[in-house]
Amino acid sequence: MSFKLLKQSQKSKARRGQLKTRRGIIETPFFMPIATKASVKALTYEDLEQLEAKIVLSNTYHLMLKPGNKLIKKAGGLHQFMNWSKPILTDSGGFQVFSLNKIRKITEDGVEFRSHIDGSKRFMRPEDSIQIQLDLGSDIIMALDECVELPAKKDYLEKSVELTTRWAERCKNYFEKKTLQQPQGDKAKLFGIVQGGLDKKLRIKSVHDLKTIGFDGYAIGGLSVGESEKEMYKTLDYITAELPEDKPRYLMGVGRPENIINAVKRGVDMFDCVIPTREARHGRLYLWSDATVRSPQPDIFNTPRSSYKQINIKAEKWSQDFSPINIDSRFPVLKKYSKAYLRHLFSLGEPLSIRLATLNNLEFYLDLMKKIRKSI
Structure with a gap:
């Protein structure tokens, strides 16, 4: 079994477990730093080792366009290309196709879109998405789904869920065909993606359809796209209630620390988000x-928002603050350099400013997951 449940909280649906991949075991719940184009912006993979990151997420859409999945395959796969020996999850490319391309055409066979780089016309079928991810050598592969913009009419959502289910089945069939000769322990994991907007019946239908097909894990897509936090948590409640207990649950693209904590309380195991790295590039630090x-066992489940603070290091108030960027960091540079100095670097547009802020924020997010696991 690739997922092992170790502990179930007595106070909520929060759970601790282990996800076994062909490149190692990952303790859940966990957070994946974003290596969109085979790079976590401003960091080296030695940095990620020091951060104790166990897995990263890369983007199928961007990599297929540049440098191209065939070139990466020629390099020996994404792990060789980017010099990362631990697991990699790749998304299907669907979200970017739908979010970056306003002119697109969806058919039963797949989706036609234009490259955001050169405007060239492209077509992606479910089978193409899986093949690209196999070329990349991903350890966790996502099925292609339709990402619907909210709000959406119910009749369109219904058709979209049906299409996502049919695409998921095609992805599973193609994946099984292409990996038939591989020993079970050497295979990548294939996840299906639950869709259905904020409609309870459609979400539950999507879960049941995907369970019938059968996947190694189940992702929850189409959230954190403009709905309120209350709506997101309500939707998570009835999705996780229907998902299998013995498979990992992955909430895509979420979120802020309190969002992650509240999703863990609802039984979610895996997370990714651009927030820590993107916020870092704008000078916003998580501390x-x-x-x-001070607390040996902080109660972050009951006080998620008050357990941390976010500062804008570009603000004038930090110009004469000579205290360390983060006195509690394991990175000497974050303990040695002052907040005033980091503000100075940002004011000059120095690349070092982004590196320091990114180290700080990813350390915070990965430390958050450690605290969560310890609290369950």
Whole structure:
């Protein structure tokens, strides 16, 4: 079995487990730093080792366009290309096709779109998405789904869920055909993606359809796209209630620390989000509150928002703050350099500013997951 449930919380649906991949075991719940184009912006993979990251996420859409999946395959796969020996999850490319391309045509066979790089016309079938991810050598592969913009009319959502199910079945069939000769332990994992907007019946239908097909794990897509937090948590409640207990659950693209904590309480195991790295590039830093730092067992489940603080290091108030960027960091540079110095670097547009802020934010997010696992 690739997923092992170790502990179930007595206070919520939160759970601890282990996800076994062909490149190692990952303790759940976990967060995946985003290596969109085979690189976590401003960091090296030695940095990620020091951060104790166990898995990263790369983007199928961007990599198929540049440098191209065939070139990466020629290089020996994505792991060789980017010098990363641990697991990689790749998304299907569907979200980017639908979000970056306003002119697109969806058919039963797949989706036609234009490259955001050169405007060339492209077509992606479910089988193409799987093949590209196999070329990349991904350890966790996502089925192609239709990402619907919200709000959407119910009749369109119904058709979209049906299409996503048919595409998921095609993905599973193609994946099984292409990996038939591989020993079970050497195979990548294939995840289906639950869709259906905020409609309870459609979400439950999507879950049941995907369970019938059978996947190694189940992702929850189409959230954190403009709905309220209350709507997101309500939707998560009835999705996770229907998902199998013995398979990992992955909430795509979420989110802020309190979103992750509240999703873990609802039984989610896996997360990714651009927030820590993107916020870093804008000078916004995540730091633990003094109370959280002092406490040997911080109660982050009951006080998620007050357990941390976010500061805008570009603000004038930090110009004469000579205290360390993060005195509690394991990185000497974050303990040696001052907030005033980091603000100075940002004011000059120095690349070092982004590197330091990114190290800080990813350390915070990965530390958050450690605290969560310890609290379950």
